[in-house]
Amino acid sequence: MPNTFEVGIVGAGVAGSSCAQVLGRAGVKVALFDHSHPREKPCGGLIEDRVVDEFNIPEELLENEIRWFLAERFKFRVKLFLKPSLFLISRKDFDYYLLQKALKNKSVAFFDEKVSQVTKGENGWILKTNKDRCVKVKVLIGADGCPSLIRKYVFRPILPQFLAATVGYNFPCSSKYIEKVFAKNTVEAYYSHEYVQKGGFIWIFPKRTSINVGIGSMETGKKLKQSLDKFILSHPAGKRLKLLKGHFFTHLVPVIWMKDFFDFPCSGMNWALIGDAAGHVNPISGAGIYYAMKGGMLCGLAFLDGDLHLFERYWRKEYGDELYYGTKTFLTFYSNLGFFLWLQYIFENFLCQLKLLLSSN
Numbered sequence: 001m002p003n004t005f006e007v008g009i010v011g012a013g014v015a016g017s018s019c020a021q022v023l024g025r026a027g028v029k030v031a032l033f034d035h036s037h038p039r040e041k042p043c044g045g046l047i048e049d050r051v052v053d054e055f056n057i058p059e060e061l062l063e064n065e066i067r068w069f070l071a072e073r074f075k076f077r078v079k080l081f082l083k084p085s086l087f088l089i090s091r092k093d094f095d096y097y098l099l100q101k102a103l104k105n106k107s108v109a110f111f112d113e114k115v116s117q118v119t120k121g122e123n124g125w126i127l128k129t130n131k132d133r134c135v136k137v138k139v140l141i142g143a144d145g146c147p148s149l150i151r152k153y154v155f156r157p158i159l160p161q162f163l164a165a166t167v168g169y170n171f172p173c174s175s176k177y178i179e180k181v182f183a184k185n186t187v188e189a190y191y192s193h194e195y196v197q198k199g200g201f202i203w204i205f206p207k208r209t210s211i212n213v214g215i216g217s218m219e220t221g222k223k224l225k226q227s228l229d230k231f232i233l234s235h236p237a238g239k240r241l242k243l244l245k246g247h248f249f250t251h252l253v254p255v256i257w258m259k260d261f262f263d264f265p266c267s268g269m270n271w272a273l274i275g276d277a278a279g280h281v282n283p284i285s286g287a288g289i290y291y292a293m294k295g296g297m298l299c300g301l302a303f304l305d306g307d308l309h310l311f312e313r314y315w316r317k318e319y320g321d322e323l324y325y326g327t328k329t330f331l332t333f334y335s336n337l338g339f340f341l342w343l344q345y346i347f348e349n350f351l352c353q354l355k356l357l358l359s360s361n
């Protein structure tokens with residue numbers, strides 16, 4: 001006989017663990033599945049201050065405070081001041097911390113297993129894992145990232161035109177090297193058409209004892225790897241990494257550039273999709289950690305409020321505008337017209353700096 005739980009969450013990344021935490025705190029019997037921990041999820045690991053504030057992230061997880069954004073676009077370089085600061089984290093430590101926090105609640109059972117099959121039953125779902133476990137759940141939550149297996153069962157997969165490839169390297173190196181070679185408290189982004197043709201950019205994120213470098217765009221992974229390697233060999237910024245040995249990674253990320261996508265539901269009577277599985281990623285920056293955590297939390301609250309459909313209302317109210325704005329501006333931002341959006345962004349940043357300067361005097 002299968003074990004029975006009220007809620008099954010597939011995926012204990014930032015979305016799944018945040019959701020499990022909310023449900024666990026309320027004593028809901030949750031089965032949480034993930035075969036991958038501890039692991040460094042392919043990710044830049046750049047988070048906004050609202051992640052730190054709203055989720056009480058401990059200081060020791062913050063590897064670098066980011067106050068400057070150095071960007072190269074349309075052949076010129078700007079260094080923009082960021083207020084409030086951003087932070088860099090290691091996904092291995094960050095996700096493990098969130099998972100442990102969720103597991104502090106006794107009603108959350110963790111299965112270090114991969115869900116391989118889902119069947120719709122009369123009053124719920126039956127999940128089978130790669131270790132031949134069979135678990136029955138009343139409600140199924142897909143938090144299994146991109147591409148999502150659960151999404152295919154409960155709704156339909158994200159179409160390939162909304163998936164961007166990413167490739168990159170994590171270069172472990174000493175903090176001394178990072179201090180010597182990289183500007184303090186700074187992340188870098190390169191939008192040059194020489195390396196990225198179809199909407200995307202190359203990033204360099206110096207952390208505590210590693211440097212995360214990657215490229216993401218609507219091109220194929222193979223093409224992106226060639227472009228990134230070329231960048232490292234030939235661009236003055238890339239050359240700083242040439243002699244380091246890195247761990248290669250590749251992964252998909254949803255990039256939703258059509259507004260209609262978000263009009264589709266990401267919850268039903270007894271299912272919901274959160275995080276990357278729901279496509280909740282900022283299409284312009286590729287940032288999804290905040291939306292995954294916030295979405296996970298809101299989905300948990302919708303369940304506790306007695307109606308999973310409420311999740312639709314909750315996420316749209318909290319961060320819907322940001323995602324809809326991204327879908328509307330994605331194509332313009334990455335076209336030549338994006339020059340004007342870019343100028344506007346630089347101008348606003350300049351005004352912000354001026355205001356800060358005046359208020360400090």
Ligand SMILES: Cc1cc2nc3c(=O)[nH]c(=O)nc-3n(C[C@H](O)[C@H](O)[C@H](O)COP(=O)(O)OP(=O)(O)OC[C@H]3O[C@@H](n4cnc5c(N)ncnc54)[C@H](O)[C@@H]3O)c2cc1C
Nearest residue numbers: 011013014015036043044045046115145275276287288289
């Ligand atoms: C290269 C790259 C760089 C990025 N950089 C940033 C950044 O700097 N800042 C930012 O905010 N966002 C960034 N993102 C986006 C961010 O990583 C995602 O939006 C975020 O991780 C989504 O969280 P999630 O919990 O939905 O999915 P994930 O973090 O992908 O977690 C999904 C989990 O589900 C598990 N899983 C999958 N299938 C199964 C299964 N069948 N059974 C059990 N478990 C399963 C996986 O093992 C994984 O642990 C980046 C993405 C990529 C690809």
